[in-house]
Amino acid sequence: MASRSALAPPWWVALRVYTRKPVLVITLLGFSAGLPFLLVFSTLTAWLRDEGVARTAIGFFAWVGLTYSLKILWAPVVDRLRLPLLTPSLGQRRSWILLGQLGIAVGLATMSQLDPAASLTPIAAAAVLVAFSSSTQDVALDAFRIESAPDEEQGALSAGYIFGYRVALLVAGAGALYIADASGWSVAYLSMAALVAVGVAATLWGDEPPHRGAAEQRRMDAAMVDQVMGRPMHLERRAFWQRQLLGAVICPFLEFLQRYGRFAVVVLIFVAVFRLSDIAMGVMANPFYLDLGYSKSEIASIAKLFGFFMTIAGSALCGLLVLRFGILKPLLLGAVLVAATNLLFSLLALEGGTAPPPIVWLALVISADNLSGGIAATAFVAYLSSLTHRSYTATQYALFSSLMTLPGKFISGFSGWLVDVGGYPWFFVVAAALGIPAITLVLVLMAREHRTVTAAAREPVP
Structure with a gap:
């Protein structure tokens, strides 16, 4: 049997993977994912301190980041729930990515119009909206990236994603500070809100990956539950909330455990x-x-x-x-x-x-x-x-x-x-x-x- 390296394409051919549309789309979406991160962390704390907010209050803003660690709680909703109007035209993944981007833009634009010294609570609420929308975008974006290419091309997609993400960190970090120094924090955050358009354009440009139909997904969920339980569970006869709980929340974990033992x-x-x-x-x-x-x-x-x-x-x-x-x-x-x-x-x-x-x-x-x-x-x-x-x-x-x-x-x-x-x-x-x-x-x-x-x-x- 020939080794994988012997069957692999030459280096100059492999480089072409970075010119493929899925990689370019993911690179732009990586920028969209990285843009809000510092704007609710280090850049935001610099703004708050520059406005004379107490260090104790600034420290509490670190809790905004909990949304990124807790996204597993609403990931099943992103995985299954079809958004009215958006999903029929964009598909399951791109509709949720776009919704997250719109939430980020609204949150950043709202922050740009507030004065931290006088409106600390509204600033915190807007920051939570940005972080929640960003983590929701991440859930859908990760799924979109994985489903857009086979395993052997995931390295190229990951590289493109990281490149876009790193560029966004520079823009949201050093870039926002430069703008704030020249024109004020309001202009800086409003400029960052406008840059969300890069991700929106990438979402509209991208192609929705194929998905299982709803009926096929229900059959797979039922088969998974029956296999793990060792007997027919008649998932289709259960109440709606039971089907959703088992299918969207329990089945992903059962499938992983069943596959790897x-x-x-x-x-x-x-x-x-x-x-x-x-x-x-x-x-x-x-x-x-x-x-x-x-x-x-x-x-x-x-x-x-x-x-x-x-x-x-x-x-x-x-x-x-x-x-x-x-x-x-x-x-x-x-x-x-x-x-x-x-x-x-x-x-x-x-x-x-x-x-x-x-x-x-x-x-x-x-x-x-x-x-x-x-x-x-x-x-x-x-x-x-x-x-x-x-x-x-x-x-x-x-x-x-x-x-x-x-x-x-x-x-x-x-x-x-x-x-x-x-x-x-x-x-x-x-x-x-x-x-x-x-x-x-x-x-x-x-x-x-x-x-x-x-x-x-x-x-x-x-």
Whole structure:
């Protein structure tokens, strides 16, 4: 049997994947997804502090971000509910994406007309509307991306999405600050609301992926429930709310467990631990640079310039690697590189003394970190996409995306304590060690895939 790399297209042919319409649409929608994120977090807190809002009140605005972690609660609604007027003309996914974009635009435009010093509660309500609409858009967009291309092209779609998302972060971060400095915060937020039109145009330009019909979906839900329960449950005879609860909420989880069996536990653990290393490290990155003695302008220039382009380079490279070698090999490469670059930070910490290390060293370490992060993030998004079933895409992906950050966020809360106790060199060694479970589990996944392929090759051809 020929290897996957031997059957893969040449590099110059593989590059054409980035010119395909689905990739271009997802790139623009990635911009739409990234635009509101900072506008309800760091950019918003800068505005509030600039207007003299108390730090305690500013801290409460962090709770706005809970909507991104809780989107699994309404993902089943996005997966199944047909929107009047919009769904018949746009389809299930694009109708919900457009609704989310309209909510973002309304929320940002409303914020632009308010004075935080006099209208803090309305500002908070508008920010919640933006965050809720953004997370709703994310649920539908993730499903749209997964359903728009086969697994081997998910790396390219992930790379395009990350590129658009990163550009949006620059626009909503540095761009909004520049506009606010020149023309005021009202103009800045109104400009960001106008940029939602980029995502709206992409939504209208895109093609709705095929879906199961309602009758076919009900039959599949009934068969799934019957198979798991081991006896006919007569789902079609149950009350409407029972059919919806079982079909939209319970069946996505049953399908995943039925497909992977006991190995589902391994998969979920892997999803939970893959980002432990980079999330734990990321919290202390800026304090580390400052403690080494670098200036804020040096940190901003190196992190923004080298960080942005190296992340994009890593994402683009990983998209090609997934197309040529499948998902698991680039996933292993990303896991190893993310852990290894933490050791580079440890070496940089050892070099720090009375004067900061040469700025070129910081540039090299940040470049390596962002290149590896781009590879790992793109491969991981492609892997999570491959885990979903096309009948339950939105709900299953919302589950995985929520699970992938929770352990890392919890552990990162101890990062400052670990630095105080052991210093930066040991902190980064520990952060690198947190990548070992992910590397080990990727090898487990690769071994399972090898066994599956080998067993399929041994089966007689009918």
